[in-house]
Amino acid sequence: MDFSYSDEQRMLKDMVDRVVADQYGFEQREKIIKSDAGYSPDVWAQFAELGLLAVPFSEAAGGFDGGGAELMVVAEGFGRGLVVEPYLSSVVLAGTFLDAALPDDTKAGALEAIIGGEQRYALACYEPDGRYDPHWIETTAKKDGEGYVLDGKKAVVLGGDSADQLLVIARSSGDNPSANGLSAFLVAGDAEGVSREGYTTFDGHRAAEITLANVRVGADALVGSEGGAAAPLQHALDRGVVALCSEATGAMEVACDLTLDYIKERKQFGVPIGSFQALQHRMVDMRISLEKVRSMTLWAACSLEAPEAERRQRLAAAKYMVGKAGRHVAEEAIQLFGGMGMMDESSVSHYAKRIVLIDHYLGDRNYHLDRLIDQLGEESAAA
Incomplete structure (x- = not known):
């Protein structure tokens, strides 16, 4: 199977990466977090102007009819920049709920304020x-x-x-x-x-x-x-899980990159600590965890339109893997950084926090493991 991005998806990725790189330097992000609003209205307006708020919505709602892959592209880019704007809460959760629950002839009017960045839900x-x-x-x-x-x-x-x-x-x-x-x-x-x-x-x-x-x-x-809220609620939560797993993938990638750069520069006994074989093995294990999460997230993102049983299994498996492998990457990054990895002045500590907290949003790994076991048990009993 070909898992490479299409031309449109590559353009979307490049746009997200550019805007995040321009707006989300480490010091800029800290100022945004400490502001009264907790997000940047200017950045939010820019997201709306670039059409990022319209990506997951249907054409009837005035969106771009983006699927799981497009949502993954956007959320992964936000994960790399640790974006704190309310994209998950307003667009992915509340917005896609409305898109699923409302009749086609009323969607555009109801979602106009979300897509335009005028209101947050x-x-x-x-x-x-x-x-x-x-x-x-x-x-x-x-x-x-x-x-x-x-x-x-x-x-x-x-x-x-x-x-x-x-x-x-x-x-x-x-x-x-x-x-x-x-x-x-x-x-x-x-x-x-x-x-x-x-x-x-x-x-x-x-x-x-x-x-x-x-x-x-x-x-x-x-x-x-x-x-009748259960069906659109599940529709929104499924997309929320994909967005969180994708964001974790982006954050884990940067955490791995930061850790690799650090062990190449940090010296002990006159040589970079990255020359020690034990640390090289640990770095490889971090990358393996990252690729596990990336693969499972892609699988989940491509399963949003799959039959219910398959979709539920794949989303639960992906969220479980994010909880397990994500914690491994976060803890190893802090261990390899040493004391600096615990400092707020070190960006890797913020990536570790976000990766760990993602596990606890929309169900932690134990919750999703139980769901996965129950689903497999139901299938086994039915067979």
């Missing part, structure tokens, strides 16, 4: 008691005349600290952890009854704990059909 799905289970939803949506009343709590809502709109997953019927009865609602971030406790995550991104107390919304806030 956040998917408020996971809850404190649900861990990584997206179907464990205790937030309730009760009918109130023509509208609804929302009550509940959402945990670690990526980009939720300052998002203009929250895409809230609530249970309108059914019991946990059933996928039936889940509904989605668009709620303004500053709506009455919405409280947000924002914070900076360990890897420099922003998230929030969100409480909804007697939040009243109209019937027009319902996204798609009542009780």
